[in-house]
Amino acid sequence: MEFIGVLVFILFTTTLAGHFSKRIGIPVVIGQLLVGIIFGTGGLNLIHPDILIHEFSEIGVILLMFLAGIESDLGLLKKYLKPGILVAGLGILLPILASLGSGLALSLNSKEALFIGIILAATSVSISAEVLKELKLIDTKEGATILGAAVIDDILTVFLVSMSISFLSGESTTNQPMSLIILEQIAYFGLIFFLVKFIAPTLIRLSKRLYATSSIIITSLFIALSMAYLADFVGLSSVIGAFFAGVAIGQLKEHQEIFRNVEALGYSTFIPVFFVSIGLELEFSKVAEQWKFILIFSLVAIFSKLFGGYLGAKLDKFPSTSALMIGAAMISRGEMALIILQLGSQVGLIQTNYYSSMVIIVLITTFISPLLLKYFALRTSE
Amino acid sequence: MEFIGVLVFILFTTTLAGHFSKRIGIPVVIGQLLVGIIFGTGGLNLIHPDILIHEFSEIGVILLMFLAGIESDLGLLKKYLKPGILVAGLGILLPILASLGSGLALSLNSKEALFIGIILAATSVSISAEVLKELKLIDTKEGATILGAAVIDDILTVFLVSMSISFLSGESTTNQPMSLIILEQIAYFGLIFFLVKFIAPTLIRLSKRLYATSSIIITSLFIALSMAYLADFVGLSSVIGAFFAGVAIGQLKEHQEIFRNVEALGYSTFIPVFFVSIGLELEFSKVAEQWKFILIFSLVAIFSKLFGGYLGAKLDKFPSTSALMIGAAMISRGEMALIILQLGSQVGLIQTNYYSSMVIIVLITTFISPLLLKYFALRTSE
Numbered sequence: 001m002e003f004i005g006v007l008v009f010i011l012f013t014t015t016l017a018g019h020f021s022k023r024i025g026i027p028v029v030i031g032q033l034l035v036g037i038i039f040g041t042g043g044l045n046l047i048h049p050d051i052l053i054h055e056f057s058e059i060g061v062i063l064l065m066f067l068a069g070i071e072s073d074l075g076l077l078k079k080y081l082k083p084g085i086l087v088a089g090l091g092i093l094l095p096i097l098a099s100l101g102s103g104l105a106l107s108l109n110s111k112e113a114l115f116i117g118i119i120l121a122a123t124s125v126s127i128s129a130e131v132l133k134e135l136k137l138i139d140t141k142e143g144a145t146i147l148g149a150a151v152i153d154d155i156l157t158v159f160l161v162s163m164s165i166s167f168l169s170g171e172s173t174t175n176q177p178m179s180l181i182i183l184e185q186i187a188y189f190g191l192i193f194f195l196v197k198f199i200a201p202t203l204i205r206l207s208k209r210l211y212a213t214s215s216i217i218i219t220s221l222f223i224a225l226s227m228a229y230l231a232d233f234v235g236l237s238s239v240i241g242a243f244f245a246g247v248a249i250g251q252l253k254e255h256q257e258i259f260r261n262v263e264a265l266g267y268s269t270f271i272p273v274f275f276v277s278i279g280l281e282l283e284f285s286k287v288a289e290q291w292k293f294i295l296i297f298s299l300v301a302i303f304s305k306l307f308g309g310y311l312g313a314k315l316d317k318f319p320s321t322s323a324l325m326i327g328a329a330m331i332s333r334g335e336m337a338l339i340i341l342q343l344g345s346q347v348g349l350i351q352t353n354y355y356s357s358m359v360i361i362v363l364i365t366t367f368i369s370p371l372l373l374k375y376f377a378l379r380t381s382e
Numbered sequence: 383m384e385f386i387g388v389l390v391f392i393l394f395t396t397t398l399a400g401h402f403s404k405r406i407g408i409p410v411v412i413g414q415l416l417v418g419i420i421f422g423t424g425g426l427n428l429i430h431p432d433i434l435i436h437e438f439s440e441i442g443v444i445l446l447m448f449l450a451g452i453e454s455d456l457g458l459l460k461k462y463l464k465p466g467i468l469v470a471g472l473g474i475l476l477p478i479l480a481s482l483g484s485g486l487a488l489s490l491n492s493k494e495a496l497f498i499g500i501i502l503a504a505t506s507v508s509i510s511a512e513v514l515k516e517l518k519l520i521d522t523k524e525g526a527t528i529l530g531a532a533v534i535d536d537i538l539t540v541f542l543v544s545m546s547i548s549f550l551s552g553e554s555t556t557n558q559p560m561s562l563i564i565l566e567q568i569a570y571f572g573l574i575f576f577l578v579k580f581i582a583p584t585l586i587r588l589s590k591r592l593y594a595t596s597s598i599i600i601t602s603l604f605i606a607l608s609m610a611y612l613a614d615f616v617g618l619s620s621v622i623g624a625f626f627a628g629v630a631i632g633q634l635k636e637h638q639e640i641f642r643n644v645e646a647l648g649y650s651t652f653i654p655v656f657f658v659s660i661g662l663e664l665e666f667s668k669v670a671e672q673w674k675f676i677l678i679f680s681l682v683a684i685f686s687k688l689f690g691g692y693l694g695a696k697l698d699k700f701p702s703t704s705a706l707m708i709g710a711a712m713i714s715r716g717e718m719a720l721i722i723l724q725l726g727s728q729v730g731l732i733q734t735n736y737y738s739s740m741v742i743i744v745l746i747t748t749f750i751s752p753l754l755l756k757y758f759a760l761r762t763s764e
Contacts, residue, residue, distance in 0.1 A: 001614040003437050004444070008608045015594050015604070022593035052437055055385050062386070211404035212397050214646035221650045222397070226390045232383040264596040265647040268603045 003052045007269070010047070013039070014272040027127045027366050029275060029334050033359070036279020042356075049280045053273060059225075060274030061339050062242040063266035065158075066224040068336075069246015070259045072151045076144055084148030087312035091149065091330050092156055094308035095120040098300045106293065111168050115349045118164055119341050119358060120301045122157045124334025124366070125150040131370045132329070135377050142322050142380070145313065146329045154336070158243050161340050162236040169347040184234040192244045195227065200248035217261045220249055224262075237343055278338050278359060286356040294357045298364045305331045305365070306372070325376035332369030337362045385434045389651070392429070395421070396654040409509045409748050411657060411716050415741070418661020424738075431662045435655060441607075442656030443721050444624040445648035447540075448606040450718075451628015452641045454533045458526055466530030469694035473531065473712050474538055476690035477502040480682045488675065493550050497731045500546055501723050501740060502683045504539045506716025506748070507532040513752045514711070517759050524704050524762070527695065528711045536718070540625050543722050544618040551729040566616040574626045577609065582630035599643045602631055606644075619725055660720050660741060668738040676739045680746045687713045687747070688754070707758035714751030719744045 013035045021031030039046040047053070077084060096117035103113020125146055132138040132146070166185065176184075191199075200223055207219035224245040231241030249255055287294065309327030310320075318326065341358050344350045350358065395417045403413030421428040429435070459466060478499035485495020507528055514520040514528070548567065558566075573581075582605055589601035609623030631637055669676065691709030692702075700708065723740050726732045732740065 001440070001611060001620060004440065004607055004614075004620070005611045007441075008604060008611055011600060011604045011607070015592065015597070015600055018594050019592045028593075051433060055434055058383070058386065059389075210397065210401045211410075212400050213649045215397070217646045218393060218397055218650040222390060222393045225386055225393070229383060229387045229390055232386075238383060238386070261643065261646045264599045264643045265650065267595045268600040268647065269651075 032275035033279045036276035040280035056273040057277040060270035062228045065239045065242035066246040069243040070250040080148040083145040083316040087149035088152035090312040091308035092121040094304040098304040122336035124336045128329035162240040196248040282356045290357045321380045328372035333362045333365045414657035415661045418658035422662035438655040439659040442652035444610045447621045447624035448628040451625040452632040462530040465527040465698040469531035470534035472694040473690035474503040477686040480686040504718035505535045506718045510711035544622040578630040672739045703762045710754035715744045715747045
């Protein structure tokens with residue numbers, strides 16, 4: 001029963017933290033991370049990371065990526081494909097190059113500098129989308145470009161993470177020869193194609209004929225968890241499987257019902273545990289020690305994404321203030337970067353030494369993005 | 383990721399097992415238990431009971447009891463209070479007395495014989511309710527009496543289990559003096575009263591003002607898990623907390639939305655793990671060895687409940703065939719008895735030696751109840 005107590009405590013504190021974060025106008029994810037930081041080993045030491053926290057958080061990540069996949073609006077993506085690709089592409093390229101350069105200048109090893117770049121290539125526009133809704137700018141060309149670019153950014157970073165976990169990390173989970181692993185991964189991408197085109201629609205259709213309670217939800221979760229598991233099995237990352245399982249479900253007419261149920265399921269059990277688990281192992285001593293690292297990479301994170309987005313938008317002939325607004329909206333790394341950070345630190349792609357500082361950097365980008373977005377949005381509408 | 387693989391496997395096999403059970407007309411719970419038996423340590427030894435299985439199954443039990451609580455129709459109960467109390471009361475008293483007698487005759491110790499009686503005092507009318515719906519008898523006086531008696535049976539057995547775990551089990555989880563424990567438990571029952579009357583309605587009302595995704599569902603789960611945790615904390619059983627949390631939610635106008643969501647959440651993750659976990663540790667050698675025990679207690683289980691229900695109904699002036707139909711509907715012990723069995727074996731109230739045989743006895747009652755119910759129902763409507 002001890003874990004049930006911990007779960008109750010996490011549900012209670014994250015819900016309140018999320019609520020008050022929103023009320024005072026800071027992103028919910030920051031409030032929920034603070035719970036982990038306050039009650040974790042670096043703080044009051046009340047919640048200890050154990051196998052149950054770890055497993056719940058792992059399922060939480062799968063559900064977050066699954067939900068992100070379902071939400072990916074491929075229709076919007078097709079309509080704003082050109083600005084989307086430009087904004088996402090440059091918004092990925094610049095952070096990677098800038099991180100690689102800064103990392104080498106700070107004498108990190110090149111693999112680690114590259115992986116920091118991949119963490120900072122991620123974006124999470126959920127907070128930006130809220131700001132845009134609030135300012136009634138979500139249905140503008142800028143709004144659509146931001147959402148479209150976010151989908152492409154998700155897809156590309158999910159690929160980059162999977163590939164880097166497969167090829168950059170020294171740890172090979174299997175003892176298979178490289179050629180076999182590559183064959184398996186190609187087969188896996190083939191499976192994703194068939195999943196989106198045939199398997200998911202067929203399974204969901206069949207599931208309606210099942211004599212079972214909530215059969216559509218069970219089947220969707222089965223698809224998400226099994227694709228995540230298979231991805232991990234062939235040496236890719238579980239997030240790629242969960243994300244494309246979501247994309248497959250997103251194509252179906254049942255996607256809203258499934259989204260609503262998986263959202264309730266995830267946010268009432270597994271997802272809060274993930275957010276808390278991120279903060280649990282934060283070490284303040286490291287943060288104080290590495291203030292230079294944090295300062296430099298925070299600036300890299302903010303400006304590389306801002307200018308990446310800006311340049312992409314300018315190339316598609318957006319006016320300058322619109323382009324800055326688009327860039328500002330992409331700065332927030334939110335849960336996507338935290339997921340990549342956690343995956344990377346598990347396989348040793350980033351030293352646990354830098355873990356705490358990276359969490360702080362992600363928090364800073366998440367905090368600053370809506371402020372800059374509001375600033376440029378107000379200048380755009382003038 | 384290993385556990386995710388096990389979870390995927392459990393979801394897949396239990397969903398199919400449940401589906402085909404229904405198609406060939408046997409209760410779903412039997413099909414799902416078979417999965418655990420086939421793949422558990424007594425069978426192919428593919429799924430091993432570990433801490434994750436244990437914790438998921440513990441949450442599964444809490445959700446099952448929470449759902450049972452939400453479903454308790456107190457309105458129906460008030461309307462058919464007299465026959466409900468008579469049927470439930472005698473349907474609890476007879477199995478306990480018969481088990482105690484048979485247990486002592488088989489030279490079990492008296493505590494164990496009593497606890498077997500409490501296991502066999504439980505009932506699960508979900509299968510009977512389906513049969514009655516099929517035969518269009520659910521809205522008859524007999525149908526309402528069965529459902530009302532089931533609610534009373536749930537409430538009484540939940541109390542009996544909590545009390546026996548608190549007083550019969552030698553294991554004291556805390557080192558507090560008995561007087562303090564009793565005070566805490568009285569305070570807990572006071573808390574249940576306030577929960578139903580004030581706390582739950584207030585929390586759910588407040589939760590609507592929360593800035594949070596699925597805030598009503600999170601709040602309901604918070605109530606269920608925290609009441610279960612507190613019950614365990616004061617030395618009662620977690621099921622009593624979860625059940626009355628459900629009763630409290632069942633009074634609110636949001637109860638259908640909450641039920642639907644918790645059902646989807648439970649049946650797509652935690653509840654299948656519970657059903658599988660029951661079968662995992664079944665030992666066939668014990669079953670073969672204890673055929674006499676199984677035979678005697680199966681007969682005790684079937685006839686004590688049948689005559690208990692029959693007598694109760696006769697006392698309220700039901701005709702004989704109606705009374706037999708009511709008794710037959712109550713025979714099925716289903717998940718309620720399995721939950722009590724698992725709780726009891728965890729605290730040593732029943733020897734692990736008898737665990738496998740008790741599972742078989744519960745399966746037999748669950749299998750035979752719908753057959754007898756149909757037989758008497760068809761004679762009633764003649």
